[in-house]
Amino acid sequence: MFKQVVLSAVVAFGLIGAGCASKSNKNASTAGAGSSGSSLGTGGTSDLSGSGSAVGTDDTSGLSLADRTVYFAFDSSDIDGPGQAIVSRFAKYLASHPTAKLRLEGHADERGTREYNVGLGERRANAVSAALISGGASAAQINIVSYGEERAADPGHDESAWAKNRRVEIVQL
Amino acid sequence: MTQLLRILTAAVLLVVLSPAHAQLQFEVTGGSTGAQPIAIVPFGANDGVMDIAQVIEGDLVRSGLFFALPRTDMLEKPTEPKQIDHRNWKAVNMDNIVIGSVRRDPGSDRVAVRFYLFDVLRGEQRLGFEMPAAEPSQLRYTAHQIADLIFEKLVGIPGVFNTKIAYVASQGYGLDRKYALMISDWDGENPRTVATSREPLMSPQWAPDRKRLAYVGYERGRSSIYVHDVASGKVRKLVSEKGINGSPAWSPDGTKLAVTLSYESNPDIYVVDVATGAKRRLTQTEGIDTEAAWSPDGQSIVFTSERGGPPQIYRMTADGGSPTRISFQGRQNLRASYSPDGKNIALVNLDDNRYRIALLDVASGSMRLLSDGRFDEGPSFAPNGATVIYATQGPKGAELATVSTDGRVRQRLRQTGDVREPAWSPLQR
Numbered sequence: 001m002f003k004q005v006v007l008s009a010v011v012a013f014g015l016i017g018a019g020c021a022s023k024s025n026k027n028a029s030t031a032g033a034g035s036s037g038s039s040l041g042t043g044g045t046s047d048l049s050g051s052g053s054a055v056g057t058d059d060t061s062g063l064s065l066a067d068r069t070v071y072f073a074f075d076s077s078d079i080d081g082p083g084q085a086i087v088s089r090f091a092k093y094l095a096s097h098p099t100a101k102l103r104l105e106g107h108a109d110e111r112g113t114r115e116y117n118v119g120l121g122e123r124r125a126n127a128v129s130a131a132l133i134s135g136g137a138s139a140a141q142i143n144i145v146s147y148g149e150e151r152a153a154d155p156g157h158d159e160s161a162w163a164k165n166r167r168v169e170i171v172q173l
Numbered sequence: 174m175t176q177l178l179r180i181l182t183a184a185v186l187l188v189v190l191s192p193a194h195a196q197l198q199f200e201v202t203g204g205s206t207g208a209q210p211i212a213i214v215p216f217g218a219n220d221g222v223m224d225i226a227q228v229i230e231g232d233l234v235r236s237g238l239f240f241a242l243p244r245t246d247m248l249e250k251p252t253e254p255k256q257i258d259h260r261n262w263k264a265v266n267m268d269n270i271v272i273g274s275v276r277r278d279p280g281s282d283r284v285a286v287r288f289y290l291f292d293v294l295r296g297e298q299r300l301g302f303e304m305p306a307a308e309p310s311q312l313r314y315t316a317h318q319i320a321d322l323i324f325e326k327l328v329g330i331p332g333v334f335n336t337k338i339a340y341v342a343s344q345g346y347g348l349d350r351k352y353a354l355m356i357s358d359w360d361g362e363n364p365r366t367v368a369t370s371r372e373p374l375m376s377p378q379w380a381p382d383r384k385r386l387a388y389v390g391y392e393r394g395r396s397s398i399y400v401h402d403v404a405s406g407k408v409r410k411l412v413s414e415k416g417i418n419g420s421p422a423w424s425p426d427g428t429k430l431a432v433t434l435s436y437e438s439n440p441d442i443y444v445v446d447v448a449t450g451a452k453r454r455l456t457q458t459e460g461i462d463t464e465a466a467w468s469p470d471g472q473s474i475v476f477t478s479e480r481g482g483p484p485q486i487y488r489m490t491a492d493g494g495s496p497t498r499i500s501f502q503g504r505q506n507l508r509a510s511y512s513p514d515g516k517n518i519a520l521v522n523l524d525d526n527r528y529r530i531a532l533l534d535v536a537s538g539s540m541r542l543l544s545d546g547r548f549d550e551g552p553s554f555a556p557n558g559a560t561v562i563y564a565t566q567g568p569k570g571a572e573l574a575t576v577s578t579d580g581r582v583r584q585r586l587r588q589t590g591d592v593r594e595p596a597w598s599p600l601q602r
Contacts, residue, residue, distance in 0.1 A: 103394050111528065113507040113521050113550050114375060114594065115420040115433060116477055116484055118396075119440040119461035122417055126439075145394045146417060150373035155346055157548070157566065171394075 068170040070128055071163065074109070075120070077127040087128055090170055091135025098138070101173040104128050106146040107153070109162035114148055121146035121168075128168045143173070195588045197340075197361030197573070201237050203583030209327065212242040212267045217252025217274030222284055222309045225275065228316035229323065232334040235360055236324065237582030242267055254289055254298065262293040269293070271323060278306045286312070288319050290326060300326055313362070331557045333359055337598040338562065339367070339377040339386055340573060344590035354388055356403070359555075359597070361586050367401055368408070376420055377596045380427050386596075387411070387421035387430055398432055400447065412445055412452075422465045422474075424491075431455075431465035431474055442476050442493075455493030466510040467491065475499070475509040475518060486520055486533070500533060502540045508551065509533070512558045517578070519543075519552035519561050530563045532578060543576050551593060556600045564593040 068090075070083035079087060094100055106121030125144045133139055154161035213230040233239040244250075248261040252274045262270055273288030283306035290300035300322055307315050317334035324332030336359045343352045352374040357364040368374060372391035379386055386401045397413035398421050412418050416435035423430055430445045434452070441456040442465045456462040460479030467474055471491060478487045478496070486500035486509045500506035505523035512519065515535065522531040522542065530544040530552045543552075546565040553562050555575075560582070562575045572587035573595050586592065 105394070110548060112484075112505075112523075113464065113477070113528075115463050116461060116507050118375075118417055118419050119433075119435075119463055122435060122440065123461075143394065144416065145391070145396065147373055147391070148375075150375065151350065152346070
């Protein structure tokens with residue numbers, strides 16, 4: 001019935017799994033993993049610098065530098081009225097403090113792909129940067145980073161969460 | 174201030190020292206219609222080491238294309254061909270049975286495995302292999318290899334049981350959010366941490382040689398593209414321009430990465446030589462160009478572009494020539510990648526306010542939806558082209574899902590927290 005032949009063909013694949021077994025495979029920590037401090041001030045949700053008091057005191061808008069988040073409509077990088085008030089306040093601050101620096105952190109909601117959303121977030125941060133510069137800041141005072149949808153302020157999956165996540169956070173350096 | 178620094182340093186250290194993220198839990202959620210029966214008999218002399226037959230059985234069942242005869246229903250447990258009595262298998266409606274035995278290499282710890290696949294109905298030996306002796310710790314890979322051989326013989330396409338997936342796991346919100354770039358076996362076994370960070374880790378992509386992984390990380394508010402050497406664990410920062418450093422995609426020959434950079438204007442596609450770091454800009458348009466992917470023959474690059482309005486998929490030559498729109502169905506189409514045979518493109522399609530995975534037939538231009546979630550993203554082909562893995566929103570966070578390109582078999586991989594951005598490794602060469 002069965003042919004009693006053993007086909008002893010040796011499978012000539014590579015050393016299977018050799019890469020995984022290597023004892024020297026310590027977890028590599030990169031991208032700021034091991035570098036303490038890399039997470040400083042990049043939180044996006046809280047202002048570690050505690051810089052709310054740094055705002056000019058001659059302002060009567062009732063805003064302070066604690067109001068440092070500009071929100072955007074879906075798929076838009078247009079700065080609305082409340083956003084303009086925040087931006088012009090920071091523009092004045094930068095113009096009167098030439099050594100002061102800001103980082104603009106651009107964010108998107110979860111809709112759309114992750115890398116595309118990094119582009120959207122940067123477009124929003126660029127819009128805020130342009131408004132700051134037209135308000136008297138210099139480009140050298142502004143750093144821009146986009147986190148796309150990676151750092152949601154609200155983890156929900158509805159419009160109210162998305163509205164909080166489409167934002168640029170202004171972080172004093 | 175020093176106190177504050179100390180606390181923050183401790184917090185960062187905690188991230189590094191915290192235990193590895195939990196293992197992904199695997200579940201077949203759809204399929205098994207038309208699955209074929211198979212019996213994997215416990216291997217002879219399989220004492221003191223991993224149960225080989227069980228691993229093979231797990232692989233085949235998880236593929237969704239097989240169901241396995243429970244051991245308790247086996248009327249005999251042969252380990253050599255001459256011990257097989259075909260009547261015992263016809264009685265339980267088994268066509269195919271796998272038998273085998275384990276042998277200790279004299280004078281070492283290494284273990285050799287011999288196995289056979291028999292078609293009991295026809296009385297034919299269909300496979301018979303002596304697998305190279307392996308360390309006991311590597312026997313899982315020997316078993317996957319055997320499963321690959323059986324799968325290819327019975328299904329007609331290569332098995333992917335010896336492949337790996339890379340993915341990003343994250344937990345927490347705000348300052349507490351932690352990201353880990355992970356590698357595991359295709360079924361979530363043997364998870365290993367490649368990198369951890371309190372800033373986002375994104376877009377892992379396997380090099381064609383499977384020895385390197387490109388990914389995006391952030392450090393002090395600046396993004397970079399890193400190349401991680403899997404065997405040594407060494408990491409190289411390849412690109413770190415001002416602005417966006419994103420969306421790495423390996424050329425089929427492994428010498429170049431297509432990337433997205435914005436330092437010269439807005440997000441555009443560039444090609445970076447991996448050895449020298451030399452950059453060449455391929456797109457110049459206003460708006461976002463991103464998410465490049467190469468065709469398997471290396472001649473073309475597909476990418477997401479806003480040049481015509483909302484994002485759609487365009488194709489250009491690998492040196493940036495004659496970009497042409499290739500996606501037309503749907504409000505938006507994003508993040509295209511070619512199937513290994515170059516005939517299909519997996520992408521993210523937006524229609525009816527749902528982001529779903531779709532397959533675009535390159536020749537005909539027709540599109541077919543593969544997934545049915547609301548926020549499905551990040552499709553990645555298995556190296557045999559038969560399955561696509563992607564990220565979807567589960568009841569408790571983002572999780573990974575797979576779907577066979579014929580839509581029959583569906584699997585889920587989940588763990589606590591969010592799991593995203595799967596990248597299926599190439600086959601081992």
